[in-house]
Amino acid sequence: MKHRWIWIILIIILAIVIWKVVVAKPEAGDNQRRPGGMMQAIPVELAPVEIRDMVERSTFSGSLEAKHKFLVAPKVSGQLQKLHVNIGQRVRKGDLLAQLDDRLMQQEYLRANAAVEVARANAGQAELSLELAFTELERTRELVERSYISQSEFDHANSQYAGALAQDSIAKATLNSALAALNTAELQLSFAKITADWSDDAEYRVIGERFAEEGSQLSAGTPIVSLMDISSVIAVLDVIEQDYNRVKIGQNATIYSDSYPDQSFTGKVLRIAPVLQESSRQARIEIEVPNIQAMLKPGMFVRVAISFQTKAGVQAVDERALSKLRGEQGVFLHDPESATVNFIAVKTGISSQGHVEIVDPPLSGEVVVLGQDMLDDGRKVTVQGRGEK
Structure with missing residues (x-):
């Protein structure tokens, strides 16, 4: 009997729940009806x-690179004696960047210079001997024509002249070789002083990175520092195939950097890669951005908005x-x-x-x-x- 009442109560509760869910549920839209x-x-x-x-624009992500960047390395091997510059320093053409230990080079230069002096003296002696041999040859020629001396004496004088002529040629060649060796030694000595140089008319460059320390033993071609031109920077983007044909050289671009949230920079599309990378189906786009105040730095992450068309x-x-x-x-x-x-x-x-x-x-x-x-x-x-x- 007790169990029957429990079942009756459960059935009543279930009926109430069903009525609330199904029967009493408001119709959709009732809450929108007056x-x-x-x-x-x-x-x-x-x-x-x-x-x-x-203006139709699309925004891309990219990073900044220096407009020009190259590594400075010695042309000869040697120990880095003194590094005159450091990271971030501005340098002009001709500024001394580094100095190699040049003591051995100086000795080679002195040896080559002495060899030139010896060769020059030998060349002078050979030239004098040639003049004397020529004079003797002309004298014996006149005497043999008058039959004052024998033909064999003339032949001997002629042989002496030929030998003097050969010695003079050898002495001159030796002098030229010694002069070339001196020029080489002088050039090698000049390579011990590593100076800033570039081909364009940029007023200055900036030391970007430093790769060697004083006292290091360097081989020819081992980088010491990098020089960068950041008077303009290059924003490098990878654009997808869908946007590739819309990007044109000379289009205006606006550059944004998280380093300067309240400021934007202007640039123009400078170069467009002629091919898309097969792996990503993207093409490299380069945008030149004037950077007179040097606020933008290579390596910065940027967002670039390119203007495609104006209506x-x-x-x-x-x-x-x-x-x-x-x-x-x-x-x-x-x-x-x-x-x-x-x-x-x-x-x-x-x-x-x-x-x-x-x-x-x-x-x-x-x-x-x-x-x-x-x-x-x-x-x-x-x-x-x-x-x-």
Whole structure:
């Protein structure tokens, strides 16, 4: 008996729950109906259809590189005796950057210089001997013609002259070789002083990195420092195939950096890679950015907005106005006389600064920018606010 009452109570509770869920559930839309069955007006916010100038932009992520950068390395091996510059320092053409230990080079130079002096003396002696041999040859020629001496004596003088001529040639060649060795030693000695040099007319360069310390034993070609030109920097981007054909050399770009949140920089597209990387289907784009105050540094992460096209006097609406109804994209146009909205299918164009171009059809008045998720064509609305024009 006791169990039967428990079952009866459970059945009653279950019936009450079912009634609340199914029978007493309000019909969809009842909360939008006024007493008497009339649909309640939906609160919305409006914004005007505008005629404005629009610039189509796309934003890309990238990083900065120096406009020019190269490594400074010795042309000869040696110990780094003194490094005269450090990171961040400005240098001009001809400034001394580093000095190698040149004691052995100086000895080679002195040895080569002494060899030149010896060769020059030998060349002078050989030239004098040649002159004497020539004089003797001419004398014996005259005597043999007068039959004062024998032909063998003339032949001997001629042989002496030929030998002197050969010795003179050897002495001159030896002198030239010694002079070349001296020039080489002098050049090697000059390489011990490593100076700043570049081909363009830039006023200065900046030391970007330092790779060696004083006392290091360096081989020819071992980097010591890097020199950078940051009077302009290059923003390097990778753009996808969809945007590649829209980027053109000379297009304007605006550069933003987290280091300067309240400031932007301007640049122009400088170079466009002729190929896309097969692995990523992206192409390298380089944008030159003037950097007179040297605020931008190589390696910084940047966002770059490139202006693709500019349109003057186009019809536009707030981009929030775009919505979809039964699969069509359009806007809800407000009718102030009937306090209703009409859904208008639209064809859009470019987007810029929170607005979108309406290519077709022509519109006038105001469109819904907030609350359209609850709207349908012809629905009553009540205006709760208006966006800024």
